[in-house]
Amino acid sequence: MKEAHSPDHAPLLAQVVSTGDEVLTGAIVDTNSAFIAARLLEVGLHVTRHTAVGDDALRLRDLLVEIGDHADIAVVTGGLGPTVDDITARAAADAAGVALVENAAALASIQAFFERFSRSMSPSDHKQALFPENADILFNRSGTAPGFAMTIGKCRFFFLPGVPREMQTMMAELVIPAIRADYIPPDRQQHYREKQLSLFGLPEAEVNQRLIEPSKQFKEVKLGMLARFPVIIVKLFAFGRDPDEIGSRIEAAAGRVHEALGRWMFSDNGDALETVVAGLLTGKGLTVAVAESCTGGLISDRLTNVSGSSDYFLMSAVTYANEAKTAILGVSPDTIEAHGAVSEQTAGEMAAGIRRISGADYGVATSGIAGPTGGTDDKPVGTLCVAIAGPQGVISKRRVLPFRDRAANKEIFAYVALDMLRRELIA
Amino acid sequence: MKEAHSPDHAPLLAQVVSTGDEVLTGAIVDTNSAFIAARLLEVGLHVTRHTAVGDDALRLRDLLVEIGDHADIAVVTGGLGPTVDDITARAAADAAGVALVENAAALASIQAFFERFSRSMSPSDHKQALFPENADILFNRSGTAPGFAMTIGKCRFFFLPGVPREMQTMMAELVIPAIRADYIPPDRQQHYREKQLSLFGLPEAEVNQRLIEPSKQFKEVKLGMLARFPVIIVKLFAFGRDPDEIGSRIEAAAGRVHEALGRWMFSDNGDALETVVAGLLTGKGLTVAVAESCTGGLISDRLTNVSGSSDYFLMSAVTYANEAKTAILGVSPDTIEAHGAVSEQTAGEMAAGIRRISGADYGVATSGIAGPTGGTDDKPVGTLCVAIAGPQGVISKRRVLPFRDRAANKEIFAYVALDMLRRELIA
Numbered sequence: 001m002k003e004a005h006s007p008d009h010a011p012l013l014a015q016v017v018s019t020g021d022e023v024l025t026g027a028i029v030d031t032n033s034a035f036i037a038a039r040l041l042e043v044g045l046h047v048t049r050h051t052a053v054g055d056d057a058l059r060l061r062d063l064l065v066e067i068g069d070h071a072d073i074a075v076v077t078g079g080l081g082p083t084v085d086d087i088t089a090r091a092a093a094d095a096a097g098v099a100l101v102e103n104a105a106a107l108a109s110i111q112a113f114f115e116r117f118s119r120s121m122s123p124s125d126h127k128q129a130l131f132p133e134n135a136d137i138l139f140n141r142s143g144t145a146p147g148f149a150m151t152i153g154k155c156r157f158f159f160l161p162g163v164p165r166e167m168q169t170m171m172a173e174l175v176i177p178a179i180r181a182d183y184i185p186p187d188r189q190q191h192y193r194e195k196q197l198s199l200f201g202l203p204e205a206e207v208n209q210r211l212i213e214p215s216k217q218f219k220e221v222k223l224g225m226l227a228r229f230p231v232i233i234v235k236l237f238a239f240g241r242d243p244d245e246i247g248s249r250i251e252a253a254a255g256r257v258h259e260a261l262g263r264w265m266f267s268d269n270g271d272a273l274e275t276v277v278a279g280l281l282t283g284k285g286l287t288v289a290v291a292e293s294c295t296g297g298l299i300s301d302r303l304t305n306v307s308g309s310s311d312y313f314l315m316s317a318v319t320y321a322n323e324a325k326t327a328i329l330g331v332s333p334d335t336i337e338a339h340g341a342v343s344e345q346t347a348g349e350m351a352a353g354i355r356r357i358s359g360a361d362y363g364v365a366t367s368g369i370a371g372p373t374g375g376t377d378d379k380p381v382g383t384l385c386v387a388i389a390g391p392q393g394v395i396s397k398r399r400v401l402p403f404r405d406r407a408a409n410k411e412i413f414a415y416v417a418l419d420m421l422r423r424e425l426i427a
Numbered sequence: 428m429k430e431a432h433s434p435d436h437a438p439l440l441a442q443v444v445s446t447g448d449e450v451l452t453g454a455i456v457d458t459n460s461a462f463i464a465a466r467l468l469e470v471g472l473h474v475t476r477h478t479a480v481g482d483d484a485l486r487l488r489d490l491l492v493e494i495g496d497h498a499d500i501a502v503v504t505g506g507l508g509p510t511v512d513d514i515t516a517r518a519a520a521d522a523a524g525v526a527l528v529e530n531a532a533a534l535a536s537i538q539a540f541f542e543r544f545s546r547s548m549s550p551s552d553h554k555q556a557l558f559p560e561n562a563d564i565l566f567n568r569s570g571t572a573p574g575f576a577m578t579i580g581k582c583r584f585f586f587l588p589g590v591p592r593e594m595q596t597m598m599a600e601l602v603i604p605a606i607r608a609d610y611i612p613p614d615r616q617q618h619y620r621e622k623q624l625s626l627f628g629l630p631e632a633e634v635n636q637r638l639i640e641p642s643k644q645f646k647e648v649k650l651g652m653l654a655r656f657p658v659i660i661v662k663l664f665a666f667g668r669d670p671d672e673i674g675s676r677i678e679a680a681a682g683r684v685h686e687a688l689g690r691w692m693f694s695d696n697g698d699a700l701e702t703v704v705a706g707l708l709t710g711k712g713l714t715v716a717v718a719e720s721c722t723g724g725l726i727s728d729r730l731t732n733v734s735g736s737s738d739y740f741l742m743s744a745v746t747y748a749n750e751a752k753t754a755i756l757g758v759s760p761d762t763i764e765a766h767g768a769v770s771e772q773t774a775g776e777m778a779a780g781i782r783r784i785s786g787a788d789y790g791v792a793t794s795g796i797a798g799p800t801g802g803t804d805d806k807p808v809g810t811l812c813v814a815i816a817g818p819q820g821v822i823s824k825r826r827v828l829p830f831r832d833r834a835a836n837k838e839i840f841a842y843v844a845l846d847m848l849r850r851e852l853i854a
Contacts, residue, residue, distance in 0.1 A: 321785075
């Protein structure tokens with residue numbers, strides 16, 4: 001155990017720092033801090049603050065000194081590159097009151113990286129081998145800039161590059177294992193497990209209501225709800241000494257939550273709705289074709305995002321114009337005349353038509369009004385008619401959704417259609 | 428002028444704070460802080476820090492006191508709602524050493540909001556009308572929770588809801604005007620103007636190279652480059668006393684940058700590529716139809732994201748299976764046999780076929796290998812054949828792109844096709 005561990009039973013306090021003018025001025029959104037905070041939480045640290053500062057060595061030094069007084073563990077990203085803006089090592093050395101010295105092992109690692117890609121090293125690249133005296137180098141196997149770890153005040157700092165991919169690898173392979181080994185006493189080591197249940201079609205308030213009983217019943221498992229429009233994710237997570245035990249607790253709670261959510265739940269492993277539908281189709285050796293109007297190709301795009309989609313996806317027709325609906329899909333002009341292009345009848349004939357011309361097992365069709373214009377009193381913006389033609393015939397339904405935004409409507413219309421197909425396949 | 432303005436000539440220092448356990452634990456990425464920082468920068472403030480803290484009234488109080496000692500202006504988001512987690516007003520009152528009191532005008536505004544939506548107000552909603560004594564209420568016309576402004580230490584704080592849409596409206600309508608009016612002396616008022624040039628198809632290093640001369644020539648205008656795969660945005664911005672003067676400086680620099688970027692630039696107003704293509708088609712009274720294989724519906728989806736797309740978009744066929752290519756589009760089986768489904772010849776016949784059956788002025792077609800599987804030595808993953816059939820005949824070309832990722836390939840394939848149509852329309 002090193003000097004920085006906290007007194008028994010008080011949780012270790014952690015902070016996350018992001019450096020760089022691009023974050024500070026709002027040119028880019030900082031996604032690193034959320035990632036790091038989630039990983040620190042999983043080993044049982046209590047994250048108290050995230051801070052972002054610019055490429056300013058004095059302000060960063062002051063911040064590191066402040067954090068050194070308050071936190072036990074801190075992870076800092078950015079500012080390790082070869083340019084003059086990369087001031088993190090200098091600021092850390094100043095905060096600790098030590099010199100900046102060239103590290104031979106780090107220099108060799110940077111040289112090796114350049115050789116591997118047959119590039120020559122410029123003088124400014126040498127700067128990346130300068131570290132605060134006595135810092136521990138954190139080698140970066142996917143980029144040139146090594147990170148480092150050092151103690152400032154009472155806090156152990158881990159300095160990582162700002163490139164998300166490099167940072168993520170170093171967090172998983174170097175930082176988290178070091179925190180576990182050096183800062184968490186054997187009797188306080190804990191494991192983290194989580195499971196995500198994805199659902200579509202229930203309002204948040206209703207999901208909340210349905211989670212009340214399960215959360216009372218499984219007090220050791222925490223439940224969180226994340227809205228990822230139009231999907232809601234119920235996250236179950238738990239900490240504990242025995243990874244198998246917390247794993248089975250989560251499974252038991254997930255079973256109960258699944259019961260509470262019913263057929264609205266479409267995935268228990270983070271899979272997207274189209275991946276679930278693809279799995280059901282390939283598992284049964286079935287094929288699908290799509291006739292889209294208001295969704296404009298989005299359903300097809302989603303279905304073909306899954307690798308291997310040519311096994312189950314035969315074709316789609318995006319028939320925006322009425323002429324295309326009749327000429328390509330064989331929708332009767334009388335049907336459009338009598339009921340309108342946006343009607344259960346037209347959607348039903350579109351689904352039957354695409355099934356017939358493609359030879360697919362299932363035909364899926366949408367016709368609706370995505371907006372922002374085109375709505376009427378009878379068929380307001382948000383109206384969707386969706387149909388599925390299958391071996392048992394055609395089912396068709398109308399929904400009116402509350403959104404006025406074109407992109408939101410296209411998105412939710414595509415979900416309604418894919419979810420209707422999913423339910424048909426598990427019926 | 429209120430008491431918080433800084434001495435002459437020193438820039439006003441600003442900080443941004445985000446509150447809430449969801450941000451702190453990494454469950455959501457904080458996008459509000461980037462937005463707020465960019466707006467504060469535009470009025471000439473110097474943003475020194477962003478900080479995120481959880482739903483913890485004591486830690487937030489301590490942070491507000493700290494910031495009150497160091498900054499001139501601060502914007503805080505989140506924690507204004509009706510639940511027990513919403514602790515911002517309490518923390519602000521404690522930081523300033525004042526009481527929390529019910530504000531009659533805020534209560535009336537919340538009640539009016541509920542009445543407008545025929546909902547009844549619960550006791551916890553009343554909590555949203557409690558504010559630190561002497562705080563100035565910031566009315567929220569798009570949600571229930573009003574914000575407030577108050578002085579803590581030497582700093583003027585603006586507290587806003589965390590809902591991005593509400594926060595953004597209140598920043599633009601209330602906070603920025605108040606900062607301009609009360610904290611920036613008349614002789615130091617400055618204006619900000621920016622312009623974004625969007626381009627597709629040049630590597631970043633090449634764009635950098637092409638920007639060297641323009642940035643030397645227009646030193647008062649700053650140039651930034653943002654990668655938004657697969658688009659690169661060149662941002663030109665400038666500050667100054669006279670908005671017309673900086674506007675014309677930016678226009679002059681933009682003209683020079685446009686020359687340097689040539690036909691790779693597709694928009695000078697932030698419009699998406701599909702919006703530019705839609706504008707060209709409607710401007711000329713032309714129509715388009717699409718035959719997609721590897722892009723799986725993505726081109727159609729993009730073209731129909733533009734409101735009013737039924738004016739120019741007639742139909743598309745996503746013909747994944749070879750049978751669909753021949754049966755629907757009339758591609759000759761001999762062509763597929765001789766050259767393969769992924770070939771300039773097949774793409775050309777697909778484009779001509781969709782043009783013929785739809786009656787559109789232009790037919791656009793793609794056939795390619797998005798991966799991750801399906802590549803060969805001859806036609807590796809990343810191979811795209813794209814064709815346009817128009818009044819002047821069919822043009823067809825093959826590109827091999829360096830990505831191995833299916834989603835990245837679909838995205839860039841769709842851009843290549845749309846950009847080829849754009850160039851055809853401006854030729």
